[in-house]
Amino acid sequence: MRSAFLYSPHGIAASAGEGIDVIHVSCLPYLCGEPLPEKAARPYRLLLSFPFISKGRAYRLFCERFREFADRFDGFTLQNIGDYGMLSDLLSGSGLSRDRFFVAGDVSLNITNAETALFWQNKLDSAAILPELQPEEQAALAGRFPKGLIPEIIASSKTIVMRSEHCYAARESGFGCGRCGKTGLSGGSLFDIGGREFPIITNPLDCNSLLLTPVESSDLLSEAGDIGLSKDRVIARVR
Amino acid sequence: MALLLSPAGNPACLVAAVQNGADEIYLGLNDFNARAGADNFTLENLGEWIRYAHVRGVKIHITLNTLLKDGELPRAVEMAKEADILGADAFIIQDVGLARKLAGVVKAKLHASTQMTVMNLQGLKAAAELGFSRAVLARELSLKEMAELAGAGIMETEVFCHGALCMSYSGQCMLSYFTTGRSGNRGTCSQPCRLKYSYTGEKNDEQHLLSPADLCTLPYLGELVATGVNSLKIEGRLKSPEYVAAVTKAYRDVLDGNETNVPEAVKRLTVIFSRGGFCSGHQRFKLRMSDITRDYPGKTGLPCGEIKGRITTFRKNGVDLFTATVKASEPLSAGDGISFKADPTCGGTVNVIEAGGARIKTLLPGETGRFTVSGLVPSSSLRDPVICKTVDAEYRKVLQKTFAEGSNQKRIPVTASLHGTPDGIVLDYSDGMNTASSQAPCAEGSPATSEKLAEIISATGGTPFNVTNVTVAENCGFITFSDLKKLRRETIDKLAKMRERRIEL
Numbered sequence: 001m002r003s004a005f006l007y008s009p010h011g012i013a014a015s016a017g018e019g020i021d022v023i024h025v026s027c028l029p030y031l032c033g034e035p036l037p038e039k040a041a042r043p044y045r046l047l048l049s050f051p052f053i054s055k056g057r058a059y060r061l062f063c064e065r066f067r068e069f070a071d072r073f074d075g076f077t078l079q080n081i082g083d084y085g086m087l088s089d090l091l092s093g094s095g096l097s098r099d100r101f102f103v104a105g106d107v108s109l110n111i112t113n114a115e116t117a118l119f120w121q122n123k124l125d126s127a128a129i130l131p132e133l134q135p136e137e138q139a140a141l142a143g144r145f146p147k148g149l150i151p152e153i154i155a156s157s158k159t160i161v162m163r164s165e166h167c168y169a170a171r172e173s174g175f176g177c178g179r180c181g182k183t184g185l186s187g188g189s190l191f192d193i194g195g196r197e198f199p200i201i202t203n204p205l206d207c208n209s210l211l212l213t214p215v216e217s218s219d220l221l222s223e224a225g226d227i228g229l230s231k232d233r234v235i236a237r238v239r
Numbered sequence: 240m241a242l243l244l245s246p247a248g249n250p251a252c253l254v255a256a257v258q259n260g261a262d263e264i265y266l267g268l269n270d271f272n273a274r275a276g277a278d279n280f281t282l283e284n285l286g287e288w289i290r291y292a293h294v295r296g297v298k299i300h301i302t303l304n305t306l307l308k309d310g311e312l313p314r315a316v317e318m319a320k321e322a323d324i325l326g327a328d329a330f331i332i333q334d335v336g337l338a339r340k341l342a343g344v345v346k347a348k349l350h351a352s353t354q355m356t357v358m359n360l361q362g363l364k365a366a367a368e369l370g371f372s373r374a375v376l377a378r379e380l381s382l383k384e385m386a387e388l389a390g391a392g393i394m395e396t397e398v399f400c401h402g403a404l405c406m407s408y409s410g411q412c413m414l415s416y417f418t419t420g421r422s423g424n425r426g427t428c429s430q431p432c433r434l435k436y437s438y439t440g441e442k443n444d445e446q447h448l449l450s451p452a453d454l455c456t457l458p459y460l461g462e463l464v465a466t467g468v469n470s471l472k473i474e475g476r477l478k479s480p481e482y483v484a485a486v487t488k489a490y491r492d493v494l495d496g497n498e499t500n501v502p503e504a505v506k507r508l509t510v511i512f513s514r515g516g517f518c519s520g521h522q523r524f525k526l527r528m529s530d531i532t533r534d535y536p537g538k539t540g541l542p543c544g545e546i547k548g549r550i551t552t553f554r555k556n557g558v559d560l561f562t563a564t565v566k567a568s569e570p571l572s573a574g575d576g577i578s579f580k581a582d583p584t585c586g587g588t589v590n591v592i593e594a595g596g597a598r599i600k601t602l603l604p605g606e607t608g609r610f611t612v613s614g615l616v617p618s619s620s621l622r623d624p625v626i627c628k629t630v631d632a633e634y635r636k637v638l639q640k641t642f643a644e645g646s647n648q649k650r651i652p653v654t655a656s657l658h659g660t661p662d663g664i665v666l667d668y669s670d671g672m673n674t675a676s677s678q679a680p681c682a683e684g685s686p687a688t689s690e691k692l693a694e695i696i697s698a699t700g701g702t703p704f705n706v707t708n709v710t711v712a713e714n715c716g717f718i719t720f721s722d723l724k725k726l727r728r729e730t731i732d733k734l735a736k737m738r739e740r741r742i743e744l
Contacts, residue, residue, distance in 0.1 A: 053408070055358050055384065081335070081355060082362030089361070108356075108411055110424065112306040115336030119369070130306065132416045132424060137308060144309065161414040162407035162432075165379035166526045168448070190448065191440040192418065192431075207525065211407075213417055 003152065005049075005077075005106075007201055009034055012046070020044050022126075024077045024104065027051060027069070028203055031061045036072045045074040045102050050087075052108075052163055054080040056206035066090040075102030075125070078109065084123050104152070107131060107159065114144040117151075126150035131159060158199065162211035168200045169209060241464050241471045243494060244300070244397065245487045248277035248476040253288055255484035255642035257297050258649045260491030263470060264292060265300040265331060268322065271315050272302040273333075273354065274476040275426035282318065286325040290739040295649050295703050298328035302476075304352035306424045307334045316340045323347050326741045333410060333424070335369060342370025346741065350397065353377060354410035354424070358384070363393040373397055375472065377408055378454075379521045382466050389467035400463060401486055401508075402474025404451040404520050406432040433536040450536035451526060455517030457505050460493050463522065478512065484638040485511045506569070509541040510631050539583045540576075540627035543569035547607065547624070550616050558613050560590070565602070565610050569628060572601040576630030577612065581623040587614015588630070650705035653734065655696045658712035665715075666696060666726045668704065668734045675733035679718055679726045686716025695723050702731050 003022035004015040008029055015023050022045045030036055030048070037046060048069050051058040062069075063086065069076075070091075078084055084103075091098055105127035111117055112130050120127050127145075129138045131154045142151035169188055190198045196214040203209060244263040245256035256264045266288075267279045280288060289299045301322050307315055315337055319330055323345040330347055332338050333354035341349060351357055351366040353375040366374050373395035376388060380398070389396045405412065412423050414431050421427040437444035454474070456463050463471065471494075473486050489508055492498035509516065514537065518530035532539075544567040552561045565571070571589065578586030592599050594608035602608040641648060656667040663680045689711040697706040718726075 053358075053379075054356075054362065055380070059359070080359075080362060081357065081365045082359050085361035085364050086359075110306055110333070110335070110410065112334070113309045113312055113336045115309075115312060115339050116334065117336075119335050119339060130424070132306075132413060132422050133308065141309065159413065159417075161412065161417050162449075163411040164407050165521050166406060166451070166531075170528065188438060190436045190438065193435050193445060195440060196418075197440070198436075211414065213413075 001150075007158070009037065012037070016042070016044055022047060022102070022104070024049050024106075027062055028058060028201075028205075030069070031058055031065070031205060036068065039072060042074070047075040047077045047102060047104055048073040049077040049106065050079045050083045051203075052079055052160065052210055053165065053203070053206065053208055054082055054086075056208070058203055058205045061205065063090060067094045070094060070096055070101070073101075075104065077104045077106050078124070079106050080108065084120075102126075104128070107154065108163070112141070114141065114146070117141075117145050117149055121146040121149050124149060126152050128152040128154060158212040160210045161198070161213055163208075164211070165206075165208045167202055167207045167209045168211060169202050170207070240494065241468055243487065243490055244470045244472040245483055246402075246473055246476040246478065247483065248274065248279065248478065249480075250280070250284070250288060251480040251642055252476075252478070252483040253292065254646065255480040255638075256487050257292055257295050258641045258646050259484045259487040260495075260649065261297055261487050263298040263300060263328075265302055265472075265476070267302040267476065268318060270318065271305050271307065271311070271426070273304045273352075273423075273426045273428075274302070277476045282321050282325070285322060285327075289326045293326060293740065294651075294735045294738045296651055296738070297649075299326075300329040300331050300350060301327045301347075302331045302352070303337060304331050304333040304354050305426045306422075307337055312336060312340060316344075319345055319347075326739065328741055329373070331375065332371075338369045338371065348372045350375060352410070353399070356408050356410045358408075360388065360391055360393070363388060363391060363396075367394055373469065375399075376468075378404060379408060381524075382462055382522050385463075385468055385522075386466040389469070395469040396467075397470040397472055398463070398466075398468045399454060399474055399520075400456045400460070400471035400490065402453055402478075403514075404454050404518075404526075406449040406451060446533040447536040448531065448533060450514070450532045451520070452514045452516055452518040452530050452532050453512070454520045454522075455505060455508060455513075456519065456522065457489060457493055457501055457508070459519070459523065460490070464494070480642050481635055481638045482511050484641050485634075488638075488641075506541055507631070507634060510628050510634070512538055513540070515539050535583050537583060538629060539580070540578055540629035541569060542580065542625050543567060543571055543577070543628040544602075544626050545624045546626060552616055559587075559615055560611060560613050561587075561616050562609060562611050564607060565626065566607045567602045567604055570601055570603055571608075571610075571628065572632060574630075574632030575628055576632075577610075577614075577626045578629050579617055579623075580625040580627055582617035582619075583627070583629075585615045585617045586626070586629065587612045647701070647703065650703055651738075652707040653699075653704045654708040654710070655693075655706045656710040656712075657692055657696055657715050658710075659714035659717075664718045664723075664726070666723075666730050668706075668730050670704075670734065670738065673734060673737040675730050675737055677726050677730040677733065679722045681717040682719045682722065683717070687718070687720070688716070689713075691720075692716065692718075692723065695720060696727055699727070699731060703735065704731060 001021040005024040105124045107128040145151040199212040201210040242262035245261035247253035247266040331350045333352040351371040351374040357374040358377040375397045415429045416422040419429040421429040432449040435445040436448045515532045547564040550563040591611040693709045
């Protein structure tokens with residue numbers, strides 16, 4: 001199986017054509033006014049990610065619009081240890097059954113051992129392993145995941161390396177500048193002294209931001225077979 | 240009243256924290272803690288320091304706050320069990336798997352590290368499900384958000400009140416790993432947020448864009464306490480004992496209402512360590528651009544005067560020196576450290592101050608003097624004449640006394656009671672929770688006066704105890720002074736022994 005994580009819904013159609021089984025998509029563009037996807041039968045699961053930062057206006061809006069989202073998405077991707085409890089409350093408040101949805105956990109759940117994975121068994125359907133583990137360690141941990149929890153390994157990525165309450169893109173104005181617009185995707189980049197480019201994603205609802213892995217970061221996908229990833233156990237994630 | 244939680248990267252810092260008023264101390268062992276670069280403690284010396292702290296009413300929290308691999312979990316659990324036997328009061332944990340392994344197994348409490356990124360009610364509930372009894376809340380919460388979580392009554396809450404801030408939510412930063420291979424989640428953060436970045440990729444645009452100033456909540460500590468959080472945490476396990484002493488004392492004094500001049504207290508801390516002054520993090524309002532230390536990410540000190548005129552440099556006995564005329568805006572003394580605001584890497588120690596044709600010890604605000612300094616001056620022309628105080632030599636000495644061997648300013652109030660029984664003379668010392676008793680046989684001869692007996696049993700100066708109330712019954716004068724002193728020593732030792740146990744409050 002393969003999955004994609006998209007920060008913008010504009011890549012959904014393109015990703016769907018690549019034999020993707022699961023597409024995780026950020027909720028931020030939808031919270032900023034992007035139209036929701038149509039209700040439709042899809043050859044893949046479309047999961048809506050919880051906000052990357054679990055407080056503030058984006059989080060409140062996400063909860064307020066949850067019923068709408070539940071009608072249009074096949075599941076949800078959790079970002080924070082508190083998100084499962086929130087999801088349970090939202091489902092219960094909406095009279096919806098957990099079984100109807102596929103629930104994934106992102107790398108931010110910091111899963112680095114099987115005991116942590118056990119905590120998420122019976123809560124999540126899949127969970128990403130922290131990419132700070134070596135590829136071989138990730139593969140070994142994937143093999144120790146408990147029954148019913150599908151391990152995800154980041155294979156090629158624009159992984160979030162910093163989640164900040166500060167807006168990196170604000171430059172002089174500090175916050176509240178609104179320059180990033182409604183989609184929150186125009187944050188530009190930061191360059192380190194070695195010239196590596198780290199893309200920024202901004203959140204105009206809360207004026208916070210994310211920093212992503214450098215543009216030229218390595219691609220694990222080609223190594224996936226070499227480190228023994230079993231295709232029926234591991235979702236190679238493509239961001 | 241919120242508790243004050245201080246850092247200890249080594250035993251000297253622990254003594255500094257205890258003697259300056261910490262209620263709780265957090266420290267790491269050699270492995271599995273987020274400050275692998277600190278000296279840290281070992282299982283061999285941990286027991287001694289736990290006893291030292293417990294006797295003085297201070298709890299010890301052990302940091303096991305890194306993410307663990309499967310192969311590391313058994314050793315981490317074993318380490319925690321051994322520390323638990325030694326009397327640790329709490330473990331600060333990031334790894335969910337480790338929490339699952341320790342919950343219900345150790346007697347110490349489990350505290351959810353800020354690395355777990357708990358920032359809402361659902362996060363607290365998840366932490367409670369894992370067996371945690373306290374959560375160190377994310378540093379990005381506002382005072383209002385803290386109050387909401389503290390008021391929910393789900394578990395105890397702890398927040399940072401002073402020290403370095405991360406640019407990323409703690410536990411959600413992989414920048415160090417992806418740029419250097421050193422993982423902040425595994426205790427080896429290389430601090431890439433203190434390096435230079437640019438928005439354009441151009442060299443002349445590079446600044447320290449991800450480096451926040453340090454947090455200082457002293458100016459609004461009352462508001463922070465009013466949120467109802469249970470513990471106020473000082474960051475700094477990599478800092479010196481002088482730093483731990485100064486910051487702990489400053490917060491202790493303000494919490495206890497013993498500091499009448501908070502701006503002066505902030506100035507003292509600015510000298511001890513600050514990055515271009517302080518900020519309130521995200522607690523009062525979001526981090527402002529002025530809170531980012533764009534020009535220099537290290538220690539800058541307190542602006543204390545201006546260079547007037549030219550600086551003359553020379554070398555003497557292989558040492559770089561310079562002389563300059565300085566107009567002071569803060570007191571400056573020989574022995575103090577100064578740096579240049581334009582280039583904080585330059586500066587040095589003030590050797591001599593001359594004014595009015597004579598050497599003086601201290602230059603007061605508004606006065607002008609000629610300084611001789613051992614150190615370097617910026618190589619480029621001096622754009623900004625402001626100098627900053629980076630070391631206050633006199634205050635440093637005061638701080639060092641607080642953690643010097645034999646320092647004993649933190650003393651527990653106890654009551655002393657001496658009375659007679661048919662079997663002899665009994666001495667009790669009580670701290671309100673524990674009462675230690677010892678007995679000595681009656682002696683023959685003239686009875687001692689009550690005043691003399693009271694004087695002897697009150698003389699606990701070299702111990703961690705301070706006798707605040709003495710009762711001497713009428714029937715207990717028949718004891719020799721040497722026996723009574725021996726009885727005092729035995730009873731004090733017993734009380735200390737009783738207090739060494741884990742603090743269950």
